[in-house]
Amino acid sequence: MEIGASRRVAEALGEGQGAERLVRSLATVAAVILCALAALMGLRRKFGAFLRSLCAQGSTNIVRVRLFLLRALFHGLSLGVYFGVFTALMMAVMPDESPAQNLANIVFVVLTYVLILQVLAKLLLSPDYGALRPLPLGDEVSSALYRWLMAITWGVALLAAWSSVLKEIGGAPALATMFHASAGVFSSLVLSAMILASRDRVARSCAASNAGDHGAPGLLARCWHYPALAYALFVGTFWSVRALSVEESMLRLVLSMFLIPVCIGIDLWVRKFLAMASEQHEVVPMDTSVAAPAEAVETSDSWPSAEAPPPFVPPAGRTVRDFMPLFSRIVRLTLAAASVFLMLRIWGVSIPMGWLFARNVMGVLLVVLGSLVFWEIIRIQIDRKLHEEIALSGIDPDDMEEGGIGAGSRTATLLVLLRKFVLTVIVVLGALVTLSSMGVDIAPLIAGAGVFGLAIGFGAQTLVKDIISGVFFLIDDAFRVGDYVEAGSAKGTVEQISLRSMKLRHPRGMIYNVPYGSLKILQNFSRDYIISKLDFRVRYDADVEKIRKIIKKMNKEMQADENFKSRLLSDIKSNGLRGMEDSAMILRVKFKTPPGHQFFMQKEVYRRVQEAFRKHGIEFAHRNVTVYLPPELQALVARETETGKPVTAAAIGGAAAATLLAEEEQALAAAAAKAAKSEGNTE
Template sequence: MSLMLCLWPVTAPAQQQAESPADSAGQVAGGASLEQLRKLRDTLSDEAARQELVQQIDALIAVRQSEGAADGETKTDAQGLLDKASLRIEAIAGQITELAISIATLPTMASDVWRRAGDPEELFHWIDEAVRLLGLVIGALAAGWLAGRLTRRGRRAVVATAANSWLFSILAYVLHFLLALTPTAVFAALAYAALPFADMQGATRTLALLLVNSLAIVHAVSVTAHELFRPPGALPAPFRLTQENGAYLAVWLRRFAVVGVYGYFGIEALQAFGLGPAPVAVLERVLGLLVAGMAIVFVMQCRNSVADWLRKDAEPRSLRTRLARTWHYLGLLLIVLVTAVGMVGTADSFAEVAWNLLISILVIFVAGLLAQGVDTLLKRVFALSQELKRIHPLLEARANRYLPVLRKVLRGAIALIAVLALLQVWGLGGMQWLGSDAGRDFGSRLLSIALTVAVALAVWEVVTAIVEEALNRSSPDLDAAAMQRRQTLLPLAKNALRLTLIVLVVLVVFSELGINIAPLLAGAGVIGLAIGFGAQTLVQDLITGVFILLEDSVAVGDFVEVAGYAGTVESLSIRSIRLRDIEGNVHTVPFSQVATVHNMTDKFAYALVDVGVAYRENVDEVSALLKEVGEALQADETWGKDILEGIEIWGLNALSDSSVDIRVRFKVVAGRQWAVRREYLRRVKAAFDERDIEIPFPHRTLYFGVGKQGEAPPARLLLDGDDGATPEPPPADNDDEGEAERGRRKGELGGAQDSGEGVPSN
């Protein structure tokens, strides 16, 4: 207790000074007696007593700290916030009371002003200050107006130059923006330059500064709104808005600027002319409520337009579609929260929240501009000229495949950076995490993966372009065989490269993600060994296919016979060959089943023709006629280009059962042997008909046997027109006549047998 009495003269004045500095002296004098002060002086003069006092003070500090910690443990954060809120509400009530008192004193203040205006010197001083202020502002405004008139022609020239190219359009937009801000800059510069010469002091100088700042800020905001929300035209539009929507946004931005800026500087002017801090705080909160009400009206008016913009080109269940239905609720909630912080919080907290909100809007705005700039840049980069389209016909289709993916990747990167920036603005340390060890490690891994994928895609596209150019380019130095070899090997090489790139990219991505790829490689080796033993046919297919392709035994477009199937080769893989026969059937033959390749269209071919004539014909005459027909075929304009060498008469090739076969041959273009053979046979048939050369066909001789004396038995024939009755035998008593008849018939049959004629076979 004695210690508390000794400390009271020291602690009480400090507490009272913190509460009310004006009354601290009286409170100290009344709080401690003269005897207590003397005891405190004696204690501080004695070294031992002073040390003891210090120890007692330390003990008291420890006790108070433990009591404060106990109070902090028992009081929750919510209770602390409620206590702070209640204190702020009490403070606001006190400020409103002070504002009411200030309003009540307005008549007194007005009468005082009227009394002072009755003084001629005071009135003259006020008029002089007002004239200087108005002269300063009007002169600066006139200079700004003149600057606007002088820069109008320059702005028109900039608009006319903007149509030359996209680079000139961007530069013209920036220059037009700066020229539009020139009157504001001239007004502000001239006003600040003339302010020292105006010789204004005190509140009048403060009012002049506030008026110049408010006019410059409002005009700059109006110009910025007009330039940002301009409709598309000669100058590029940062936002693709219609003229109506752009004018609507510009009008609302000017409204916010007029109310907010003029209201704030007006309150500051009242404070400069003697309005107390409490009424100023109340007026600032009223201004905040007014701006919040305007913001609510703005959100509700444009909710449908923004929802339609968000739904444009969006999936039905995407985030943009859901945001389109609820964005205005989020906006209203944000407005209410910011207003609540401004009403209940301190001025510093409201300023911090307002500043963070302004920076957040700026970050979102810059992110939107960057996303739109990325879209424009990608469209210009991926735009191909007609010459490039002609050289690479499929390049545009491939570029259009990557364009949506690249747009999403770049937009995602911009969104990620914007989110980190917003977290940093609101004190959550987004950029700090990015600069930490974990953030740098994540960024380096992500960058490594992106570079790997980009390099792989670049290599793939370059190789694909080279392959397509090689397949589409026709060169006089290359024959058909070389072109077929290209069409066969280049697609296979491209597929092999694609598989290799996929494997490498997957391994690099796994390695960057922290996955140990050594077990994967070992497992792949074991799996490959197991596949080698378990799928020997597949391995045989691959090995045989490699050798067939390297030896160039088969090419796409060849007509071949493999494994009992004949047809045109449509495609070759590393494992099988794909054929389409003359009936349109497709046969896929594994290379393991290919023992022999019968290629009928490799480099050249022979049209081999065997022509059969009757035994009675002269072989030399027939050979001469065949040569004549072959020379005529070679001399034909249509068929001569298919014949590489003249006809070869090989001569008598076979003595068949009913014909003599003469073989001829043409050397023709590969694949044309069948057509040449058919045309040659057609012409040979016409020539044989013209020369009456017999083309034999099979005959059949009827043999009825021979008797013991060598005579042939009679044949009983049924002729057309008979009624089907059985012919009667000759009379038995006329043996000589019957014998003569039998001899005559025998002679006829014998003659028919010798001549080789008879009934044609079917």
């Protein structure tokens, strides 16, 4: 029967003109297919060399994801080139319909399915590029699995192609049905052989991941191949039996065979993704803002160099690892439900209510899982950027003091608020989408939320004022985390920024919570530069010009010292006389420094000025009081001095008291005389 069908196929391809026509038709079909495949393989070879060079350079997870997407895009383009070359050659070589054209179309369709499955297997298993493999499999396992899948694919493809040729060209539908149905048995046998060959390897892998567990996971690791063999044999045999009576699609066989392995692969991929995410450092806790440590209020004379920024130690916080059990359960429940209902859908079993319920539940689970995964991706990227910004600032928090240099950047400050905003948006949108997937009409909720928000806006004007004021302060870049600011009676280092207020850490350790709406005038001591002005009180007999030269010499010495030169933005200058007081002349010295360096430089300038003045005999003026003595006391002091007796305070006090009594008696006598005179004039 098969020989007769094959003879009819050969006669149809030869078009009744003998073996020469048959060979020519087969050669034409082979040439067209080989040219299309040559174009495909040429592109793959060139791109493979380019991809190997990129992978050899080493890359991060983000770069590997980009390379994976680039590889998928190129494979899609190469399939497009294959399709275009085949179409162009067919139109040029075989424009008219003929058995040879039908044969070429059959081979082309079958090869297209094979190439698509090959691309999917290469992308998921990646036997030649381990760095781009999305599944947590070793090179040996992925290569073996790839070979087994290709063996099944090529075997089923050959059976499908030959059955199509027998049916379309040979005119033997019964024989074609037999070959078509044998694809199920063939795939079951090959898949069973693969399961038996991989039995020990999978058992070791499961035992390693469930070390010490002798319960259900341990039993599954030892006996996993029994249900797998039963499933493979049942699906293949059941499909073959149905294919003998009704026309079954090969796609249904492929989907039935690989639905559960695909679900297992998705579970492995999600677990690998979560493991990669859990390895990221938690730069900032999820429920707090960027905050400077409490030790930031201490002062120190040392200063970190720009060449060696201090290491940043992230505070403890929740990571993805804490949520991995929850994520794994959600993923596995979703995949289990999806596999059951998809299998029923593949085989045409209709369960309207069950499918509707499962669709809603799966929709909710997918929304929750997608929201969590999206939030973790955004949070990890923001935290990584925050880590870079804080590390690049090169600030030692122990050296931050009053008026210190800002420890943060504008990017870091805004990223904290962006993270909170993104979390709020994800939660709100996730809740709305979840309710919508459950059949709840969310339009009234949105309208009610608008009215409720309007009511809150009128009732909480202060809160709205604080939030809006904070937004504009941040847009204006008025302050950043780590800046030393003064707002009214509150001053300190900006330690934390929220949507409504900021926290200031006073140099003595207190915390100020300042709402943005109460900020009228804000002084920032951590921007650009600080000008220090130091006043010195000297005696009136001091040489001002000599002091100017001393300051000038001191400036040259400090500018020559690299430890001080990097902290000075201008020369140390003497401004001369600033003013005169009762007992001193006021001289002023000023200089410019970066924010946070002024205190160290002030202490050094004070020390050097004191040493220079002592060396050159210049005395600082002390506050004193000049007492003027009346002539009687001056005579007493002179007389006591001539006799050689010390003038005691008691003697001076007694003389002063006697003088005061005499002056009072004279005043009383003058007043009495004036009164008597006025009485005489009255009479």
